[in-house]
Amino acid sequence: MKPAAFAYLAPTTLGEALAMLDGVQDDGKVLAGGQSLVPAMNFRLARPATLVDLNGLSELDHVSGDSDRGVVIGALVRHAAFHAPPFEGPLAELLAKVVRDIAHYPIRQRGTFGGSLAHADPASEWCLVAATLGATMHLASVAGTRTVAAADFFRGTFTTALAPNEILVRVDLPPLPAGWRTGFYEFSRRKGDFALAMALATLQIDGGAIRAVRLGVGGVSDRPRRLETVEAFLAGKPPTPATFAEAAELARGAVAVTADIHASEAYRSDLLGTVVRRALAEAAA
Amino acid sequence: MPDKIAITLDVNGKSYDVNVEPRRSLADVLREDCGLTGTHLGCEHGVCGACTVLVDGRPVRACLMFGVQAEGKAIRTVEGLADGDVLHPLQKAFWENHGLQCGFCTPGFLMLAVGALEENPAMSEAELRDVLSSNLCRCTGYQNIVKAVRLAADEMRARRA
Ligand SMILES: Cc1cc2nc3c(=O)[nH]c(=O)nc-3n(C[C@H](O)[C@H](O)[C@H](O)COP(=O)(O)OP(=O)(O)OC[C@H]3O[C@@H](n4cnc5c(N)ncnc54)[C@H](O)[C@@H]3O)c2cc1C
Numbered sequence: 001m002k003p004a005a006f007a008y009l010a011p012t013t014l015g016e017a018l019a020m021l022d023g024v025q026d027d028g029k030v031l032a033g034g035q036s037l038v039p040a041m042n043f044r045l046a047r048p049a050t051l052v053d054l055n056g057l058s059e060l061d062h063v064s065g066d067s068d069r070g071v072v073i074g075a076l077v078r079h080a081a082f083h084a085p086p087f088e089g090p091l092a093e094l095l096a097k098v099v100r101d102i103a104h105y106p107i108r109q110r111g112t113f114g115g116s117l118a119h120a121d122p123a124s125e126w127c128l129v130a131a132t133l134g135a136t137m138h139l140a141s142v143a144g145t146r147t148v149a150a151a152d153f154f155r156g157t158f159t160t161a162l163a164p165n166e167i168l169v170r171v172d173l174p175p176l177p178a179g180w181r182t183g184f185y186e187f188s189r190r191k192g193d194f195a196l197a198m199a200l201a202t203l204q205i206d207g208g209a210i211r212a213v214r215l216g217v218g219g220v221s222d223r224p225r226r227l228e229t230v231e232a233f234l235a236g237k238p239p240t241p242a243t244f245a246e247a248a249e250l251a252r253g254a255v256a257v258t259a260d261i262h263a264s265e266a267y268r269s270d271l272l273g274t275v276v277r278r279a280l281a282e283a284a285a
Numbered sequence: 286m287p288d289k290i291a292i293t294l295d296v297n298g299k300s301y302d303v304n305v306e307p308r309r310s311l312a313d314v315l316r317e318d319c320g321l322t323g324t325h326l327g328c329e330h331g332v333c334g335a336c337t338v339l340v341d342g343r344p345v346r347a348c349l350m351f352g353v354q355a356e357g358k359a360i361r362t363v364e365g366l367a368d369g370d371v372l373h374p375l376q377k378a379f380w381e382n383h384g385l386q387c388g389f390c391t392p393g394f395l396m397l398a399v400g401a402l403e404e405n406p407a408m409s410e411a412e413l414r415d416v417l418s419s420n421l422c423r424c425t426g427y428q429n430i431v432k433a434v435r436l437a438a439d440e441m442r443a444r445r446a
């Protein structure tokens with residue numbers, strides 16, 4: 001279908017964009033890659049009266065930093081920028097691995113990192129990365145900029161801490177220096193589909209034991225979740241299949257999974273255990 | 286109703302002056318305003334890839350971009366692939382390897398493959414299949430599309446060398 005009519009604004013600076021968005025308030029929407037918003041508009045699920053197009057804001061299209069210092073990702077950086085990240089180390093390897101499961105190649109040329117987080121699809125890979133690693137979001141409005149931790153940013157399905165007059169301008173990912181190992185496993189029915197369940201794990205292994213760990217799951221409930229209780233269980237344990245099987249059972253107990261037309265509660269819970277086990281095993285391998 | 290906006294599009298190296306509503310997709314602008322009906326529309330929500338065109342060298346869904354966003358960009362469509370009567374290696378390979386039946390998906394597959402091969406001429410079989418999984422074909426069963434693209438990739442590499 002075709003979208004309803006809207007007024008189109010194309011700012012070229014962030015200041016201009018913020019003033020425009022503030023002027024239109026509730027019936028205005030920001031347009032980034034358009035890979036979620038435009039389908040919703042074509043279905044007439046979304047009918048914004050005004051679109052403020054961010055694509056002219058080249059100032060938001062940069063990645064800086066590295067695995068040792070952490071990276072700063074501008075909101076307008078396209079998914080495809082992570083096919084070959086502009087830095088090295090475990091964080092780069094993780095992002096390059098995860099990006100391959102986001103939609104398809106042409107969609108990744110347009111879709112943006114910031115758009116994914118702002119859209120907050122429960123099955124978004126970037127949202128899982130942000131929640132598991134503990135990203136910091138920078139939200140700008142005409143009143144100034146504030147920072148929000150990932151744990152407070154995701155509020156539920158398609159719901160975030162962003163106010164209608166705010167723009168997500170950048171995301172900081174914490175360091176993941178040499179010595180960290182990473183694992184990511186996603187299950188979807190067809191390549192490029194949204195995940196029915198996925199898990200992300202980062203591990204430091206020393207002297208045959210897990211010294212530090214981060215574990216998160218996505219696609220199984222209303223928002224991505226870091227599983228601190230399972231992390232606490234894993235700390236100090238040997239990185240063995242038995243440990244990971246136990247962690248998977250704990251993860252299943254820790255998350256109340258949602259049922260939908262693609263997966264019943266029982267099936268999704270089963271998948272949750274499997275993706276946790278496989279992500280951990282990949283990180284330990 | 287918001288006013289139409291006057292824009293100039295650069296399609297296949299040719300300039301088109303058009304007056305369009307902001308809500309008109311790039312695919313519709315190409316078809317309705319530029320008269321370039323080679324770009325097809327299937328689902329209009331990003332799933333099928335029939336509308337794939339190149340924008341600044343990269344394959345994108347033309348149903349998920351508005352025409353007004355494409356001003357100042359180099360757009361390439363299936364109409365720009367052949368050199369006069371000489372088919373592009375990809376077109377020739379689709380023709381020779383039965384890479385199409387009804388042909389509805391073909392412009393999208395061609396532009397997808399051109400863009401991906403221009404970015405990485407030496408794609409592995411797995412990478413190639415991954416890229417081609419972006420688009421849908423309801424006729425061929427995909428095997429001959431994969432085969433045609435693989436053969437065209439070899440030919441394109443040989444020409445470059
Ligand atoms: C066929 C298909 C398959 C897909 N599969 C996946 C998948 O497997 N995994 C996945 O994660 N995604 C998938 N996507 C969605 C894709 O990743 C989108 O790019 C992403 O969800 C939104 O990013 P965008 O830049 O396209 O944002 P847009 O579509 O432009 O915007 C999405 C929403 O976020 C708001 N917004 C965007 N940027 C900002 C900002 N900087 N500040 C404030 N608000 C903002 C917009 O107002 C809008 O409400 C798929 C899309 C398609 C069409």
Ligand code: FES
Nearest residue numbers: 327328329334348
């Ligand atoms: S018509 Fe654009 S992806 Fe189907």
Ligand code: FES
Nearest residue numbers: 386388422423424
């Ligand atoms: S040839 Fe008919 S849809 Fe592909």
